Amino acid sequence: MLTDRQMLILQVIVDSYIQSAEPVGSRSISKNEDINYSAATIRNDMADLEELGYLEKPHTSSGRIPSEKGYRHYVDHLLLPHHLSEEELQNMKALFTKNIVEVEQIIKESATILSDLTSYASIVLGPEIFESKLKQVQIIPLSEQVAVAILVTNTGHVENHTVTMPSTLNSSDVEKIVNILNERLVGVPLYQLEEAIQKEVAGVLRQHIKSYKDALIFAEETLQKTKQEKVFYGGKSNLLIQPEFHDINKVKELLEVFEEDETIFDLLKPEQDGLSIRIGQENGNEAFEDCTVISATYSYKGKPVGTIGIVGPTRMEYPRVIGIVDHLSKGISQALTNLYR
Amino acid sequence: MLTDRQMLILQVIVDSYIQSAEPVGSRSISKNEDINYSAATIRNDMADLEELGYLEKPHTSSGRIPSEKGYRHYVDHLLLPHHLSEEELQNMKALFTKNIVEVEQIIKESATILSDLTSYASIVLGPEIFESKLKQVQIIPLSEQVAVAILVTNTGHVENHTVTMPSTLNSSDVEKIVNILNERLVGVPLYQLEEAIQKEVAGVLRQHIKSYKDALIFAEETLQKTKQEKVFYGGKSNLLIQPEFHDINKVKELLEVFEEDETIFDLLKPEQDGLSIRIGQENGNEAFEDCTVISATYSYKGKPVGTIGIVGPTRMEYPRVIGIVDHLSKGISQALTNLYR
DNA sequence: GTTAGCACTCTGCAATTTCGAGTGCTAAAT
């Protein structure tokens, strides 16, 4: 489809535009040491590239900038592997050599490291609870009617929420219920809990508790998982330094989206394991039409449990960011697996 | 010090500037129906007010804007009580008539309501754990060496973190330790825990556990309170619509500070109970020199346990925001007290 | 003490000009 020279030119344009944020003209390309063609030749190729949709002109007589299609082609075919600098590696390593005992701590700090290293905004989705299994249930009464329900998972994750205790259940009933739940449901993945209550617990409850119906409702309330996902952010303000976000309204839209966890969750939700790059429209969200999101899943025991990601302008330092995100996601995976060997 | 007329003029200027964000000229003041003096008279008073430091001129020939001192005087002496609109009251009421069982839920939603209602950014500091007392300690082993420690307080707050178990302690040791902690420390305010460990627990541990030193360390680790403060935000992007924050760099500074929880904590830390208004420099933080922070503490059993606050430009709708913050903080106090009667 | 009047100042805006980078095309060169 594209000639070698066109590819080369596309690559130089993307590299240059990523670096300078200025439209790239034919003359400046011809000065590039890898290129030995005259400006006029390059102009012809640029015109072709534009016709094919890889480049755009901000206005009639200016240099070209890459289109989304241009970036896409660059990412898919022209990307040179990037060697992380010693400093970058060091920074990431530091995260894992700390005395880590807390999963959430690693996750949180990953967000900070990501944004510091890349100078873009970072988003990290906490380990999905889907994969984790119930380890223990606890009910701790606070008053006559209110108690705290605590769910602990095998990954050390703790969920808690308050529950109301129906007046028809006395404290020995509650104790019984909790015992039953622990007996029957430990080891069940969190996402199957609801189902398991009906199958495994309902019958037993009926045998042992008088106010059977209230007991069942109470059990369900106890095991309700509260927050499905935790989202951590880093360096949101980095976005403001990008020249493409000098328009206050753009930024505002973007920051508003950042305040809605659900949208962000959708945005980072992995389609497949490993690295994902979504450019502009591909994000399927108007506020992100000028953004690229690079994300990668991290795993626990070989199964993806969470996502780390970077949000920046489409004009993003792809090679470097991809390197960092990839490296860090693998690091987290390994750290998690080491943690609960 | 100031004549009545000067006060009146200052008030009109502040009101007008708050509303329009435009410097206020003498002519437009003289048109105000409460004022029956000519523009020239007002000009004289304005010149005086400027000399006294209550007003400033952006440039030689323009209207005046209030200085920090001007706002301060306005807030201290000229503020007219503001009647909250039906809608505002309704919104806040809705928060409390919901079926609330979770303290953190109320706190979180307060942030959203505050920012929605005021169109400024809101910050809410979660109930300080200082005031709450230990209700129960739990250790749940995850593996040979790692366990989750769970602390429940009488306010339904749950803290959890992972701890490492020294290999010198076997599982029955751990059980003993936990029992001792529960026997001796329940009811102790969290902030006194460290002290109480030494006083109440150390001796008992020495009697019952062989590896006494490890046991003590383990106990300390278990009771370590992890996060002292939770901070919730709402409507940060609202700041962007204020004309004084059209300068990207200003905004960036501000948003950066918002990412440091400690600074924010200092900013909202109450000096005294009740309502606090800090204007510009009074915030003691360069990034906030053009901001006013209005905050109020909320209480549990008569003692302040947390803070809600609003960050906006110094040109803030003081009467309305003060009304809202005041009302909401009282509402939260009451809700908390009702919750654990 | 208050007001009217007037000269003066300064900003913001719009119209205009200039400058330079960049293009597209044609014709010559390889």
Added chain:
DNA sequence: ATTTAGCACTCGAAATTGCAGAGTGCTAAC
């Protein structure tokens, strides 16, 4: 058949100019 040089043309960014309007400070009159 490519590649290159040359040239006219386009367009945006930045600088320049010229108002119009809002506001002030001062003086003199009320």
